[in-house]
Amino acid sequence: MNVVVCVKLVPDPNTPGQLDPETHRLRRDLADAVLDPGDEFGVEAGLQLAEAHGGEVRVVSMGPERAVDAVRKALAMGATKGVLVCDDSLRGADALTTAKVLAAAIRREPYDLVITATESTDGYSGIVPQALAELLGVPAVTFASEMSSDGSLLTATRQTERGSETVVTGLPCVVAVTAGVNEPRYPTLRGIMGVKSKPLERLTPTDLGLAASVPTPTGQTVVSVTMAGQRQAGEVVRDDGDGAHRIVELLARLRVI
Amino acid sequence: MANGPVWVFAEVVDGRVAPGALELLTKARSLGAADVEAVCLGPGAREAVGELGRHGASTVYISIDAGFVELLMGGPGADTLAPLIATRKPELILFPGTHDGRDLAGRLAAKLDLPVIANGLDIETGAAITVTSTIFGVTQVVRTEFGERRPALALFRPKAFTASALPAGPAPRTVEVPAVIDERHRRARVVDRSTPVATGPALEEATVVVSGGRGLQEPANFELLHEVAGLLHGAVGASRAAVDAGWVPYSMQVGQTGKTVKPTVYIACGISGAMQHTVGMRGAQAIVAINRDPEAPIFKLADLGIVGDALTVLRQLRDELRSRSG
Ligand SMILES: Cc1cc2nc3c(=O)[nH]c(=O)nc-3n(C[C@H](O)[C@H](O)[C@H](O)COP(=O)(O)OP(=O)(O)OC[C@H]3O[C@@H](n4cnc5c(N)ncnc54)[C@H](O)[C@@H]3O)c2cc1C
Ligand SMILES: Nc1ncnc2c1ncn2[C@@H]1O[C@H](COP(=O)(O)O)[C@@H](O)[C@H]1O
Secondary structure (H helix, E strand, C coil): CCEEEECCEEECCCCCCCECCCCCCECCCCCCEEECHHHHHHHHHHHHHHHHHCCCEEEEEECCHHHHHHHHHHHHHCCCEEEEECCHHHCCCCHHHHHHHHHHHHHCCCCCEEEEECCCCCCCCCCHHHHHHHHHCCCEEEEEEEEEECCCEEEEEEECCCCEEEEEEECCEEEEECCCCCCCCCCCHHHHHHHHHCCEEEECCCCCCCCCCCCCCCCEEEEEEEECCCCCCCEEEECCCCHHHHHHHHHHHCCCC | CCCCCEEEEECEECCEECHHHHHHHHHHHHHCCCCEEEEEECCCHHHHHHHHHHCCCCEEEEECCCHHHHECCHHHHHHHHHHHHHHHCCCEEEEECCHHHHHHHHHHHHHHCCCEEEEEEEEEECCCEEEEEEECCCCEEEEEEECCCCCEEEEECCCCCCCCCCCCCCCCEEEECCCCCCHHHHHEEEEEEECCCCCCCCCCCCCEEEEECHHHCCHHHHHHHHHHHHHCCCEEEECHHHHHCCCCCHHHEECCCCECCCCCEEEEECCCCCHHHHCCCCCCCEEEEEECCCCCHHHHCCCEEEECCHHHHHHHHHHHHHHHHC
8 A cells, every 4th residue: 555644844743833923934043943843643553554555655745844853853763765855935835835845746646645743733734635635636544543454445533523433434534543553663763774775855846847837826915923921820829638628719809610 | 704604513412403503503604604504413403403593594404314323424414514614505504523523524625625614712704814823832822814716714723712692583494414434434334432520510621620630649638639629519630641541531531532521710720731631621611720839830820829739739629618508
């Protein structure tokens, strides 16, 4: 089974990123950037399926030159080859543009399955997987918390707002996995050493034949960026046996008891 | 705002109109559009019309094909709405940021080459349509203006607006729309559904939410949360660490990839306060945190922080609440 996993470079979620107030774009220079922790689950899921059914795992990313680190991490985990689409014209790309670029990069070779995360940790629009599926003309199973395949059909457990549902779909398809779908492996030393010998292509929208429609000329312009109002920390007390009572007092003050 | 109608995508869950639709209709009424209309797909659509009307829809487009629940919503929904969009020319479509809402908006964006903004908290219409949304887990607020392509698609976080019904008025016009369900969409089928039986108020609607994280140490300790929540007529939530450990079902997860709650009081027990968790609960009127680590990030946003053992404090809290009510 040939699996394509979409991977994104994001500011380290443990040190939230900053937007540049002038350009309204992510200041990638300020934050440490990492392979989106959400995408590590996707890479792991792809590797497990390829191990069970044969085939290879390709990773595809769109992002700045630095996103090559995210691709390399996926290669170190065990992916076979990587593609990074990188171009100045794609800076600040919206979800639809991203999906167009990823779809074009994915279509260059036959595939059975495309895996993404449910939503990226920075933008978290959760739009890309569905847009990608529409452009590729295949079904999309989002919020997949479990998946397995017999090689021709894929069965996924999909989280819903109220519980879960089991979805059976033919291939090819797009699956957006949730965090927790598996336990992502750590790259081994051998894996890390092996990255250099794996193919890693860099492409532009022109290479993909996209120049005219990308970025999508829909006009969606960020007009301002501000820090959200932060909640103020209140009182922090050590529990000396009256912690529960303090909570009861607060509940009474708020008239919930 | 130009002349086209504003649409709201309305979902029916367990035979009830989902709250997101009513919140969005309420907001849509204030946008100065000539018409506010709702779109409702699936077997329960006809029964939803009255309630959608009371919240401001003058027309409700319904399509009651069973395919909308037996298959995934995204593909069939987008194919059904595309011709309707072409004839009715809505200016703007508001979607709740639910699983189906996102699936449908993403599909429509790609199918019709439309701009889409997710995670909206507010929207203004004037010369331009401007959506306020959050990124980086609500640490930053972004205002984005739609360009000229129509309709503009916008997804909103749950509870971005407060629903309110109108005084009784005429029933809305119902327009039945043929479902367009392509053969290729039949390749993906929902073969089974399971909904854990819930007791007490729904997590998203409860005035008190008592949540547990990895610090509760084992699944049996969630029983204590249920006891406390029961005494407060509240609901129990969880962090993703507790869900991933298999202690509680995903439907209890609060946060970025779970539910958004806005209770009067949120009590976080043994939860560290990762950004992906706080996104889902920082709108609470008051936050209480019990954590044995004084450096836990949750204390940065708690109104009352108790540094101590969650189980000890919860047992005492249960006993004190019992004696008050007893
Ligand atoms: C893409 C993505 C999406 C995510 N979405 C979500 C989401 O929707 N919701 C969510 O919650 N998380 C989400 N996360 C995970 C999030 O980053 C954290 O890992 C998670 O919230 C941690 O859960 P926790 O606080 O229960 O566990 P931990 O971080 O392990 O914290 C446990 C806490 O319990 C305390 N503790 C231990 N023992 C006791 C005791 N006896 N008494 C009191 N305190 C004790 C510890 O001091 C610690 O602070 C997401 C992550 C990613 C990458
Ligand atoms: N620039 C990108 N490069 C590769 N994958 C991406 C990119 N943007 C989004 N994705 C994938 O799509 C998922 C959902 O992204 P989003 O819709 O932005 O929340 C992400 O978690 C990734 O798996």
